[in-house]
Amino acid sequence: MLRDSSTPDVINYLWYDEFEQFGTGKFAFMIGPNMWAPTYEAPESPVKDKVNYALPPKGPAGQISSHMFTWSVSINKASRHKGAAWLFVQWATTKETLLKSAVERDNFMPVRKSVFNHPDFKTRVKVWANWGENAKDLLENYASVQWTPNPKIFEVGDTWAVALQKIILNVEPHKALSDAASEITSIMKRAGL
Amino acid sequence: MTIPALSILLGLIIYPWIKGIYYSFTDYQLFKTSINFVWFQNYIDVLFSEKGHAAIVNTLLYTVYTIGIELPLGIGVAMALTEEARIMRLFRSFLIVPLLIPPTVAAIMWKVMMNSTNGVINYLLEKGGIYGIPWLTHPSTALLSVSLIDIWMFTPFVIIVIFAGLQSIRQDLVDAAKVDGASSLDIFCYITLPHLVPYLLLVLLFRAIDSLKMFDIIYGATKGGPINSTLVMHIEAYLKLIRGFDLAHAMVYTTLLWIICFLVAQFFIKGWTKTTE
Numbered sequence: 001m002l003r004d005s006s007t008p009d010v011i012n013y014l015w016y017d018e019f020e021q022f023g024t025g026k027f028a029f030m031i032g033p034n035m036w037a038p039t040y041e042a043p044e045s046p047v048k049d050k051v052n053y054a055l056p057p058k059g060p061a062g063q064i065s066s067h068m069f070t071w072s073v074s075i076n077k078a079s080r081h082k083g084a085a086w087l088f089v090q091w092a093t094t095k096e097t098l099l100k101s102a103v104e105r106d107n108f109m110p111v112r113k114s115v116f117n118h119p120d121f122k123t124r125v126k127v128w129a130n131w132g133e134n135a136k137d138l139l140e141n142y143a144s145v146q147w148t149p150n151p152k153i154f155e156v157g158d159t160w161a162v163a164l165q166k167i168i169l170n171v172e173p174h175k176a177l178s179d180a181a182s183e184i185t186s187i188m189k190r191a192g193l
Numbered sequence: 194m195t196i197p198a199l200s201i202l203l204g205l206i207i208y209p210w211i212k213g214i215y216y217s218f219t220d221y222q223l224f225k226t227s228i229n230f231v232w233f234q235n236y237i238d239v240l241f242s243e244k245g246h247a248a249i250v251n252t253l254l255y256t257v258y259t260i261g262i263e264l265p266l267g268i269g270v271a272m273a274l275t276e277e278a279r280i281m282r283l284f285r286s287f288l289i290v291p292l293l294i295p296p297t298v299a300a301i302m303w304k305v306m307m308n309s310t311n312g313v314i315n316y317l318l319e320k321g322g323i324y325g326i327p328w329l330t331h332p333s334t335a336l337l338s339v340s341l342i343d344i345w346m347f348t349p350f351v352i353i354v355i356f357a358g359l360q361s362i363r364q365d366l367v368d369a370a371k372v373d374g375a376s377s378l379d380i381f382c383y384i385t386l387p388h389l390v391p392y393l394l395l396v397l398l399f400r401a402i403d404s405l406k407m408f409d410i411i412y413g414a415t416k417g418g419p420i421n422s423t424l425v426m427h428i429e430a431y432l433k434l435i436r437g438f439d440l441a442h443a444m445v446y447t448t449l450l451w452i453i454c455f456l457v458a459q460f461f462i463k464g465w466t467k468t469t470e
Contacts (some may be wrong), residue, residue, distance in 0.1 A: 007310040008330045011419045151224040155437035165419045
């Protein structure tokens with residue numbers, strides 16, 4: 001699909017290229033995080049009111065699955081002001097802060113159900129086509145943290161990405177992925193994992 | 194008096210350098226608590242791997258492409274700048290602009306311009322009947338494309354140095370040669386070029402080292418892709434350490450790169466010293 005229907009430059013794309021190209025109306029559709037909606041629905045956005053949101057497609061086993069990307073607020077073990085840091089963490093994750101952050105600052109990743117159900121939040125997303133129902137469905141039924149806690153995840157991911165680049169450039173998929181699998185095995189062996 | 198300078202040299206340069214070389218002979222990964230000596234296994238891994246080959250070959254090719262074009266282009270433009278025409282005086286003022294732009298910004302700017310579907314370069318080429326150059330998106334053109342960014346940025350440096358060399362040529366020598374019937378080509382071959390040799394060696398030294406260890410232009414434009422076609426040693430060292438936490442292999446790449454830079458520097462410094470004696 002990428003080879004036949006996307007720009008040749010997609011081979012070098014990272015997430016922000018996809019974000020930018022869809023946001024300027026160059027792409028018809030993309031798979032990406034729904035937290036980009038505030039940018040796409042901003043008054044000055046070229047794609048405002050033209051975006052609809054869908055669940056990820058079903059996999060071969062007929063299931064929908066979605067990775068929940070997260071950030072964490074943490075306190076360093078070496079911190080000399082753990083008390084103050086803990087107060088900050090509490091403030092940063094209150095319902096009021098998360099609501100203000102989402103509704104007023106477009107930081108659209110609240111982690112509290114109470115924020116998602118707040119009337120101000122619902123009013124904000126009401127004009128974004130089906131974003132509200134879609135996000136709720138995703139969070140309640142399909143999304144989970146699928147981050148692989150492995151120190152080699154980036155190197156493995158890069159190796160897999162190179163295989164995808166080869167496939168886009170017409171290398172036979174089985175060969176590209178087999179070569180990637182061998183390299184990944186050797187990466188993991190060298191790491192003792 | 195020398196103790197503070199020596200301390201800085203030892204503490205911030207010599208010690209980390211030696212420690213880094215030591216790590217290249219171990220299996221040190223940042224998430225492991227133990228470090229074991231593995232002799233030359235890492236060097237064998239790098240030198241006999243596809244990625245290692247690609248990184249070394251691309252590094253050398255990138256250097257050849259950039260210097261191969263920057264040097265003759267720089268000499269040509271510097272010679273044109275010696276003309277007293279008004280446009281040349283104006284051009285001298287704008288010459289330095291590419292050098293003022295941070296390399297990563299330049300890379301991103303050129304990446305946008307080289308976009309094969311929306312970029313301004315292909316748009317203008319299409320007006321002239323040339324269609325669909327993939328620039329940064331195909332392995333066959335990506336390395337040359339990032340080299341072009343380097344050439345755009347650093348040819349002004351070559352021009353400035355060569356221009357300074359040209360300005361120092363004694364005019365009476367040139368006049369005497371003209372009186373004796375020497376052609377422009379004779380003057381260039383027998384007066385200009387020999388006089389420029391120390392400046393050329395200086396430029397080659399700086400540009401060779403810079404090109405060998407190039408990181409920001411290539412990383413900003415392609416991150417080493419597509420399919421490792423622009424992967425150079427400095428980028429692979431970064432990826433090994435920052436994305437793979439593999440300090441040992443990262444240090445192998447940086448040590449090999451240091452060896453290549455050292456040999457190149459020695460060659461040009463010896464040549465420059467001979468010409469200035």
